[in-house]
Amino acid sequence: MHAKSRVRAIIVAAGVLVGSIAALPSPSVAAAAPGTVVISQVYGGGGNSGATFSNDYVELFNRSGAPVSLDGWSVQYTSATGTGNFAANKADLAGTLAPGQYHLVQLAAGSTPSGALPQPDSVGSINMSGTAGKVALVRSAEGLACNGSSAPCSDAQLAQLADLVGYGGANFFEGSAAPALTNATGGLRKSGGCADTDDNGADFETAAPAPRNGATTPAPCGADPSPTPTPTPTPTPTPTESCDTPSTHPISQVQGSGETSPVAGQNVRVEGIVTGSFQGSGGLGGFYLQAARPDADPATSEGLFVFSSSPVKAGDRVLVSGKVIEYNGLTEISPATAVNVCGTGAIRPAKVDLPLRKDGVTFERYEGMLVTFDDDLAVSETYNLARYGEITLAEDERLWQPTDRKGVDTEKDARRKILLDDGSAAQNPPTLPYHTKGSNTVRIGDEVRDLTGVLTYGFDVYRVQPTQPVVFRAENPRPAQPAKVGGDVRVASLNTLNWFTTLGSRGATTAAERDRQLAKLVANITTLNPAVAGLMEVERNDDVALNALVDALNAKAGAGTYKAITHPNPGTDLIQTALIYQPAKVTPVGPARSSSDPIFNRPPLVQAFAKAGRPGKTFTVLVNHFKSKGCTDADGPATGDDADQGDGQSCYNAKRVKQAKAVLALIDSLRLTNALVVGDINAYGEEDPIHTFEDAGLASLSKKYVKKEDRYSYVFDGLSGELDHVLADKGARKLVTGATIWHVNADEGRFMDYNTEYNPPYLYAPDAFRSSDHDPLLVGLRL
Template sequence: MRALCRVSPAGHPGGRGLRRRIRGRAVAVLAPAGLLPVLVTVVALVPVSAEPGTVVISRACAVPPDRRIAEVQGSGTASPLTGRTVRVEGVVTGDFQRADQLSGFYFQDPTPDADPATSDGLFAVARESVKDVKVGDRVFVTGRVAEFDGLTELSPVTAVDVCGTGTIGPAVVVLPRAAGATFEPLENMLVTFPEPLTLTDHYDLGRYGEVTVAAGGRLFQPTDREGVDPALDARRSLLVDDGSTVQNPVTIPYAGSQGVPRLGDTAPGITGVLTHGFGAYRLEPTQEIRFLRANPRLSAPLPVGGNVRVAGLNTLNWFTTLGSRGATTAAEQRRQLAKIVATLQGLDADVVGLMEVENNGQTALQALVDALNAKAGAGTYKALVHPYPGGDAIHVAAIYKPARVTPFGAARSSADPVFRRPPLIQEFRRAGGGRPFTLVVNHFKSKGCGVDAPAPDQEHGQGCYNDERVRQARAVLGLIDSMDLPGPLLIGDLNAYGEEDPIHTLERGGLTSLTKRFVPEPLRYSFLFDGRSGELDHALAGRRLASRVTGATIWHVNSDESRILDYNTEVNPPGLYQPDAFRSSDHDPLLIGLNLPRGEG
C-alpha cells in the first residue's frame, strides 16, 4: 500500500510550510532548512500508479528517524554508534549505486547541527537492487553503523524509504586547509572547491580513475628546489576519484575534447562528495570536471641557439629482447621504437646521450639508429661503441651526426666498481675542426630501495643509495680531472633532484647546472614521482664550456603526459596510442646549445 501525494507550491491557500493530509486530517510538518516549503497532500493509502507531477511516498515514511546524521558521525574520526542500528534522514547528494560504482549513495541532513566538528553526511551501502534512489530524493535509511577504511557508513542497510524531495547546497571549501585541519568534519558531505585547481598527478588516471589537483599550481619535490613546504603542499592538495570500481576503464575520466589532461592543466572549480577510502580523503565528483589546457603541448623543444646541439634522453628501457624490461611483444616494440624515434627527430641534436638502452652489445643501439636513419635519412646518425658497458642489464650510450661533429680519439669509460652503469666518455669537435667538448654520459644509481639498500633510510628525504650517488659524483669529478677532459659536459639521469647531495657535489667540483641557469624554475622538472615534479635529468658543464653554452631547455613530452599514452598494449585503452614523441618515456629529454668556433684546438 502506498500513499500518493500531489505537490503544490508553498503559496497554496491555507498552507504554511509542509502539510500532510491523511484521510482528511491535516498534520503540520516543518520544512527542513534549505528546502523550499511545499504542500504535500495525501490522496489515499491505496495501491496506485504514479501520475506525472506526483511523488510516491511509502507507508514506512510514517516511521520517524531515531538519530541525526551528526550523531552517527560524532566529532571524532570514528562513529560513537559503531555497531548500532539507526534510522536517519537525509537528502541524496551523490548516487553511485551501480555495481561498477561504489554500490551505494551519499545523503546529507538538510538541517545541519550547530557543531562544526560533526559531519552532516553519510554513505549508505545500498545497490539499486536494495532501493534505487536519485539525487534530490529525501530518504529515511535504516542500517547498521560501520567504519570501513576510515569511512563512516551504514552497512548493511535494511531499509531505504523515499519520502519526498529536497535540495542540498554544497559547502564551499577553499584550499589550502588550515594547519592542523583535516577533511573529517566534511566526510560524506557535498562540497565545492571554487578556485582554479591544477592537475599535479595523473599516475593512476588510467588504472583507477584518480587524479590529484592542487591550489596554487603543481607540487614539486622538496629536495628539488628551495622554498617547498611539504606540509603546506599536503594541505593544498585534493585527491579526485571517478566514483567507479572499474580498473583500466576503456573510457578515460576527465578526458575532454582536448584529450587526456596533462599535468599543469587547470579545472576552474570542482564539486562533489568528500569521502574517504584506501587511506586518503577523496572527492567523488557529482558534476563533470573539465580541465582547461593551461599547459599546452609543444611540438618541438624551445630554441637553444648555438652551432652544436647536445641532448640527453632516458629511453625507458629500449630493449630488443622481448619480454624483459621493455616491450613484451613485437607490436609493442614497434610502437615503442616509433615514439623514441619521433622524440629524437624532434630534438634534432648533433649528439645525444642515451640511458636505459639494453646492454646487449650494439644490437639494441644499432636497431635504434637504423630506425632513426630510416626517417632522418641514411647515415644521418652513427652510434658510438661503449668500451666498458658494465654488467647491468642496461647501459648508457651515445649517437651523433657525422656530418656535424667528429669524435676525437676513442671512447673511454671507467672500471671503478662505484659505477654500476659505467659512464661513456667521448671528445667531440665540430666537423672541420674547432674547440672540443667532452660528452660524459652517466646514469647514477636509482632511488628505489633494493635488497642491498642501506637501512634504516637516513638520507634526509633523498631516497636510498644517496651515499652511493655521492660517491659516483665524486668519481666523475675524478675522471674529469685525471683524464684532463677538455670542455666536460655531463649529461644523464643522475637520480638526484636539484638540491640533493650528488648535484651539490658536482657543483662544488666546478660544474655548472645548465638547466638551473637557463630554464625558468616553474619549467625546471623532468620527472613525476608521487604527485611531485622534479628534475632527475641533468646537464652540467665545466667552467670554460659553460661560457659557450647558448641555451638549455627541457622538452616536456613525457612527465606531463599520462602513462596510458605510452606504447603498452596490455592495459592502455585502444585508440589513444600515437607514434609521436608524447609519452615516449617517463623522463623528459633535455637539449643544450653550444657555440663552438672553428679554428681553435
C-alpha cells in the first residue's frame, strides 16, 4: 500500500446526500443536481505518442463539506458514440474522501512509456479514448447495462449516477459535451473541481493533465454544495477504554484463514505487540501489531495493521479498538478508536523460505506479521525504487522472461518473489532509500540476505516493510568496459532510447536534458569503440539528430573519427534505424540500401563494408527495429493474428514474423554475403521471429558466445531477457571472433538516466550507465 493516501474520516453524519442525474430530456443530455463527489479530471491519452503520462486516469473530488465513502462505488466508461455499455469498462473504488480531497484512479497504460502518474488511490484497467468518451461515477459496483444513447439508461440506472462527463464527440453528457482532448491535454473541472453547473461544456476546460491524489493538499470548496444541509446527530458518549478493558477477539480470528476477515465491518478490540510503527509525516499512517502467542492454526495470520496516529513504538504491548475493514485487500483496523499502551513485549520473526511450497501455502498466512527471509534474495527490478521506494526481489537469482530461454518455471517464479517497500508514503525522495554497499545505487542482480520486516499487502502485491537495515551486496558490479571480443573490426548494435534533437517529442523535453542524454550516448559509443554501429530510435528528421550525435562523437574522439550513413528509405515513424562508422577502420562498399516492403514502418538499413585499405573481404550489416510488443498503435488496437495470443509473445508477434521473413527475402534478393542482422527485434530468444531467422540458417551470436546467465539486454516487469540480437549467416560466422552484451543499461534504474523529472540530481553522471534502457551488443570480426 505504498504511497496510497491513508487519510480516512469517520462519518458521523446521519447521511450524505449526493446529487443524482435526473431523467433525460433527450438521449444525449442529462441534468443533475450539483454533486458532492464529482469527476474532476479525465485523461485518455496515456501511453500514446506524445502523451504526458503512461496511463489514462480519472480524478475524483469531494466538493462537499462532509466526508463521503466511496466503498461500493465504481468508475465506468464507454466510447463516445458506440453501442457498448458502461458495464464493459469498470474500476471499483474504496475509501473515504474528506472535504476537498482528491482521489486518483489509474487506468490502462498505452504502448509508449512516458511520465508516471502520482501514486494512485485506485487502480483499474479501463482503456479510454484520448479524444472522446463517456465517464460515469456510479454509486454501485454493478456495471450499468446502458450507454445513455443507443441503450438509454433507465430511471433506476440514472439514479445510480453520482456524476457523468461526456467529452469530445460524446452523445451522452450533462448539458453539453466537454471539449475534445488530445494525448497532451486532459479535461479539468474548473475552480479546482468545485465548478458544477450541470453542464460538462461549461464546467470543463482543456489543459495539460495535472493529476492529484489523496495525498494532495485538500482544497475544500467555499460552501457545502449538497442541495440540502446534512444534519449532524448528537454523538453518543462512549466509555473510556483502558488497559483493564479486555480484548474481544484474538488477532487470528480477525484475520481468519482466508483472504478476507470473517468479522469485516465489526468493531473489535485486540491485543498484541507492536512490530513496526510507520506513523508520522510521510509514513503509512499507522502501525503493525502481532499476537504474543499464536493460535494452533497455521493458516491464520497473527499480525494486523492499525490505522492510527496514536504514538506507539516497536515493542509496545497495546490494546486496540476499532472497526475491521478490508482496505484494497489488506485486513486492518481503521480507524482505531482507542489505542492503550499497556507494557512491553517481543516478537520473534517467522522464518519464510522461498519459493513458497506448492501445497497452497501463500503469503496470506503471514499478512501483517514480522518475518525474516532466510535466503539470498536477488534484485530483479528497480523501476520504482526512486519513485516509490520499491524493489522486486527473487530467491537465488533474477527472474527471467519465459520466452527468452528454455527451463523457466513461471509457477515457481511466482512463489519465489517478493516486493521490498520502504515503509514510507513519500514519493520521489531526494535520496534513494536503498543502495548497494560501496555504491550510491542498486543494480539488478545485487543481493540481500536475512531481509526482516512486516509482510503486508497493497496494490495487488505482497510486500515487506523493513524493520531492520537492508544491506545489498554487489553481486553484479558495474562493468567499466565491455568484455573483449577479439578481431580487427568491432560491430555494435544499440538502442539510443529516443535520441531526438526536437524537444518535447519522444526524447528530451528540455535543452538540458538533451545535453545530458547526448553526453551519455557519447560515453557509451566511445567506450564500445566500434568500427560500425547500428542504431535504433534515432529521430527521423533529415539526419539532424544523427549528425548531431556524430558531431558530438568527433568532438570527443577526434575530428573525422565517425561518419554517418544516410538512410535511403527511413520510413514513416518518428524514429528510424541508422548507421555510423569509423572511416579509418572500414570503408563502405556500394550504396546504402533498404526495403520497400510495406510491412516495415521503420525499414532496415543495409550497408556493406570492407576493412579500410583492404577492399577484398566484405561484410554486410542490416540494422533493424521490429514492431513493438505494445497492443495499440496509431492504427488502433491489435486485432486478428496480431492480437495477444496468450503465448507470452504479446501483440504483433505475427507482424514481427512477417518482418523477419521480409529481412530474409531482402538478404536473398540483394544476394548479400557475410550478413549480420542486428538490432532491436522486440522478440525474446525463443520467440517465433528469432526461430524464423534460425530456421533460415542465421545463428544468434549471443547464444553462442555469451553465458546463459549474462544473455539479456532488457528488463520489463521484473523479467530479464534479450530483445536485442546479432544474428549471422554462415559466411559471417566464419569471421566472428567473439560477442558480448555490455550490461550498462538494463541493470541500472531509470532514475540514473538523463531525465530531470523524478531523478535525484546526485545520481546523474555523463557516463555510459543508463544511457538507454537496452544494453548494447558488441561483435568482433577478423577480416
